Amino acid sequence: MSHTKIKTIFIGTSDFGIPALRVLLKDKQFEIIAVITQPDKPTGRKQILTPPPIKAEAEKYQIPVFQPGRINNLKSQIANLKSQIIIIAAYAQIIPEEILNLPKYGCINIHGSLLPKYRGAACVQAAILNNDKQTGITIIKMDKGLDTGPILWQDKINIESGDTAGALYEKLSLLGAKILPVAIKKYIAGEIKPIPQNNAKASYVKRLKKQDGLIDWAKSAVEIERFIRAMAPWPSAYTITKNKKQKTKNSLMLKLLESEHEILQINKNKYKIGEIFLYNNKLAVQCGKDALIIKKLQLEGKKEMKSEDFIKGNNWIIGSILK
Numbered sequence: 001m002s003h004t005k006i007k008t009i010f011i012g013t014s015d016f017g018i019p020a021l022r023v024l025l026k027d028k029q030f031e032i033i034a035v036i037t038q039p040d041k042p043t044g045r046k047q048i049l050t051p052p053p054i055k056a057e058a059e060k061y062q063i064p065v066f067q068p069g070r071i072n073n074l075k076s077q078i079a080n081l082k083s084q085i086i087i088i089a090a091y092a093q094i095i096p097e098e099i100l101n102l103p104k105y106g107c108i109n110i111h112g113s114l115l116p117k118y119r120g121a122a123c124v125q126a127a128i129l130n131n132d133k134q135t136g137i138t139i140i141k142m143d144k145g146l147d148t149g150p151i152l153w154q155d156k157i158n159i160e161s162g163d164t165a166g167a168l169y170e171k172l173s174l175l176g177a178k179i180l181p182v183a184i185k186k187y188i189a190g191e192i193k194p195i196p197q198n199n200a201k202a203s204y205v206k207r208l209k210k211q212d213g214l215i216d217w218a219k220s221a222v223e224i225e226r227f228i229r230a231m232a233p234w235p236s237a238y239t240i241t242k243n244k245k246q247k248t249k250n251s252l253m254l255k256l257l258e259s260e261h262e263i264l265q266i267n268k269n270k271y272k273i274g275e276i277f278l279y280n281n282k283l284a285v286q287c288g289k290d291a292l293i294i295k296k297l298q299l300e301g302k303k304e305m306k307s308e309d310f311i312k313g314n315n316w317i318i319g320s321i322l323k
């Protein structure tokens with residue numbers, strides 16, 4: 001490879017891409033000439049206008065940042081930058097074909113699954129939900145399809161029994177940063193060739209919405225334990241309850257933030273599905289099969305609490321049926 005720097009545009013939104021951006025910035029063979037990200041958005045209860053994590057990172061290094069509502073509106077500016085390669089990591093917009101074809105070496109995507117498995121947005125959550133033992137990062141050369149481009153590089157990691165989507169997301173983010181520069185350099189040097197994906201083995205996962213966190217208590221405790229981990233930290237696994245001691249008819253949303261990994265094997269005739277009971281001073285819930293012990297939870301409008309602390313001020317919940 002020549003000593004001239006590879007003129008690179010980095011496109012991303014969430015903190016998933018930050019380790020990769022940092023690695024490229026430190027590598028003398030790359031020159032980050034611009035960062036493209038989503039517009040600032042109102043966040044939190046006070047709806048404070050907040051920049052995407054990638055923008056905040058880029059500004060530390062005085063890199064020019066573009067924030068188009070639609071990336072297609074930026075086509076002429078991208079063309080004028082004359083980048084040799086574009087790197088994409090968790091951008092949350094489809095990149096149109098006209099932009100994909102602009103750089104000499106194309107657009108390279110860091111994807112958080114072992115493609116062609118789990119094309120789409122919620123790939124990290126899908127691996128936990130489906131009880132996969134391994135997941136990984138795939139570096140692909142993008143084409144106009146959704147995560148359908150040929151593979152440059154893949155690397156695997158094990159999924160640990162207690163991994164939440166947040167923990168796995170962080171591990172994959174670091175793995176992506178580790179393998180990305182190697183993959184790009186070998187690709188540009190002609191040492192590796194893009195390998196087409198096997199479309200017959202492809203699966204797709206949709207983008208998660210807030211309502212996707214609702215727990216189905218008819219499922220087994222094993223499935224729900226995985227579901228709680230997969231929904232953490234967002235959108236959070238939640239259920240609906242009522243405070244029978246209060247006269248209000250309003251339902252309350254209850255987030256279940258963490259459960260014991262060990263499952264209680266209890267005769268389901270003893271409790272109704274969704275019923276909360278006390279077990280060793282902790283809250284437990286009867287599921288369609290077996291029961292789940294809750295470690296941390298958060299009642300709507302309140303702070304998150306450990307199960308045993310929650311009971312002290314909310315003993316009304318024992319015997320409640322969660323919906």
